[in-house]
Amino acid sequence: MSGSISKIGLWGVDKTVALSGYTPHQHIPSPIEPDFAAPAHSSSLTFGPLALAAAVARTATTRDDAPVAVLDALQRSTLPMLETMIEDGETFGLSTHFQYLADTERTFLAARVGAGITDLYMNALGYTWRANAACLSSTLDPHADFIYEGGNASGHGVVLAEAHGSFAANASAQSVHLQSKNKYLRQVKPYLAMTSPYGKVIHGYSIAFGSKPSALGAFLSLSETKITKPRGKKGAPLPSQATEIRGEGSTPTSIALAAHRSNFFLMGGDEVVDWIDWVRTVDGAPPEPTPIEFLRLQYAGRQYLVHPSSLWWGDLPREWLEDLFNYQHHWRHALRWPPRWRVGRRPHLGLFAMEETAGTEFLKSLTGIIQDGGRSIPATLQLPSFGPIGFGLGGESVGRIRDDADYQYALFRDGLALLGDPNRGRPRGITMWSPKEGTFLQ
Structure with a gap:
């Protein structure tokens, strides 16, 4: 299901969940x-349906050593559940369908939603890049779920984030808060100041989310490393929700590769995933250096890169097809190329895409590594980041951008977006990426 998801059945309004517990832990x-100064925590998190769906997909695909087939299976087993198990309305709640799930399925869904909520909160705090935290310990030892970099951590190191979700009959503000504290002490605190492949661990979070199946409402609890500031030094302010940030600093190449491996998989760009895997290991022969095409799609005032495998051509407006034929004759063969996720599935109403600048800058950097035979990977890359859209902190209405009420989408700081109604966009050309020559427009 990489490339696209179905939005049929998802709720239609933003939800705000208040922070019901907060504990700073001494270190x-x-x-x-x-x-390093940690960003100030917020009293609430607001998110739309597309933002949560995208965050669940992002966190399910962060295991950067997992084969594409495994990532695809994780996607297929999770996203359809969100369509039927979450109630519509401004208050978070589980639908009546939840009662028909077996206990193991309830646990799995709660864990995935908890991971998605954690990703939204961390991204809203200003952290941009993500990776799996399994690198910190053996699989037998308890460890946090994710590593984040960017924002206030840029140039200083990385932060840990442990995620927990509970949809139990006895879920309460107290039980969820206890989980956030216990998991911080067990799975975050032991790894503080440790060195990871992505940088030194300088801070940690444990985020727990819960909801009682029989009642509307949800609980959100946060535990984090306490920072004792020198007298007179103020904490870092909340990051802006709408301001676009460019050139915020160098991003460690290792975590950029990990994050974009997940991103391009979600877009359907398995060819890019293959090249990322090769440069990280330089194991065996490199993939075939066949140029890869991306559609440039103008949507809500920005341009995005879209992989052709994410498009279901039978659903596209006629003017789209006419534009595509005018841009590049060899896109005609794509009309006969059904995306792998689409087999046996109902038509989709959304697709994953990459903000054009973010995508092209990363692909250019990847080409530079490939040209050197993968032997010399730079320590850092210069990559842009963006203010999030579709979610945010402080209870703001963040489901819209400016007055573009016709557009339904979510945008994350690293440039990954889930476009809920892509047919409102317009094709603006083709971007070609040659693994050994870079990107160029056609």
Whole structure:
């Protein structure tokens, strides 16, 4: 199901969940990195349906050593559940369909939603890049779920995030808060100040989310590393929800590769995933350097890169097809190329895409590594980041951008977007990526 998801059945309005518990945990030294100041936590998180669906997909595909077939299976087993198990309306709640799930399925769904909520909160705090935290410990030892970089952590190190979700009959503010504290002490605290492949761990979070199946409402609890600030030094302000940030600093190449491996998989760009895997291991012969096509799609005032495998051509407006034929004759063969996710599925109403600048800058950097035979990977890359759309902190209405009420989508700081109604966009050309020559327009 990479490339697209179905939005049929998802609720139609933003939901706000208030923070029901917060605990700062002492650590010595404080801060671990002298110049790091954690962003201020927020009293609530607001998110739309597309943002949660995209975040669940992002977190389900962060295991950067997992084969594409495994990532695809994770997607297929999770996203359809969101369509039927979450109630419509401004208040979070589980639908009546939830009662028909077996206990193991309830646990699985709660864990996935908890991971998605964690990704939204961390992204809203300003952290941009993500990776799986399994690298910190053996699979037998408890460890946090995710590693994040960017925002206030840029140039200082990385932060840990442990995620927990519970849809139990006895879920309460107290039980969810206890989970966030216990999991911080067990799965975050032991790894503070440890060195990871992505940088030194300088801060940690444990985020727990819960809801009682029989009642509307949800509980959100946060535990994090306490920072004792010198007298007179103020905490970092909340990051802007709408301001686009460019050139915020160098991104460690290792975590950029991990994040974009997940992103391009979600877009349907398995060829890019293959090249990322090769440059990270330089194991065996490189993939075939066949140029890869991306559609440039103008949507809600931006341009995005879309992989052809994510498009279901039978659903496209006639003017789209005419434009595509005018841009590039060899896109005609794509009309006979059904996306793998589409087999046996109902028509989709959304697709994953990459903001054009974010996508082209990363692909250019990847070409530079490939040209060197993968032997010399730079320590950092210069990549843009963006203010999130479709979710945010502080209870703001974040489901729309400016007055573009006709557009339904979510945009994350690394440039990945889930476009809920892509047919409102217009094709604006073709971007070609040659693994050994870079990107160029056609």
